[in-house]
Amino acid sequence: MLDETKLSIEEVIVRAESAPKPRGHLLVDGATVADTVQCCHCGRQWIFVKGSGRRRGWCMNCNAIHCGDAACDLCVPFERKLELYEAGKIGHLK
Numbered sequence: 001m002l003d004e005t006k007l008s009i010e011e012v013i014v015r016a017e018s019a020p021k022p023r024g025h026l027l028v029d030g031a032t033v034a035d036t037v038q039c040c041h042c043g044r045q046w047i048f049v050k051g052s053g054r055r056r057g058w059c060m061n062c063n064a065i066h067c068g069d070a071a072c073d074l075c076v077p078f079e080r081k082l083e084l085y086e087a088g089k090i091g092h093l094k
Contacts, residue, residue: 017048040064041072042081043093 013026013033022035024045036045040062055068059075066072084090 012047012049015050015052017050019048037065039067039069039072039078041066041074041076041078042069043078044069 016034019035023038024036025032026034044067057066061075
């Protein structure tokens with residue numbers, strides 16, 4: 001298993017895989033070097049890295065990938081969290 005926390009940004013870019021449905025791109029000097037994906041529950045973005053061993057999840061309600069953080073195991077879509085935050089019902093977006 002690869003520990004991606006010990007990789008330089010150059011190593012991450014070399015090991016990056018193309019995302020099937022990218023939500024963003026990592027640009028260096030105006031050129032796309034990697035696709036990013038976004039968690040459907042918290043909005044976090046990351047780069048797919050071959051062999052990283054990171055636990056990710058799939059939400060059957062949202063039909064989308066989530067970051068694997070324990071807080072994202074429960075289905076509360078990011079858009080809904082924004083609505084609750086704007087209404088003053090929650091104090092943070094995580």
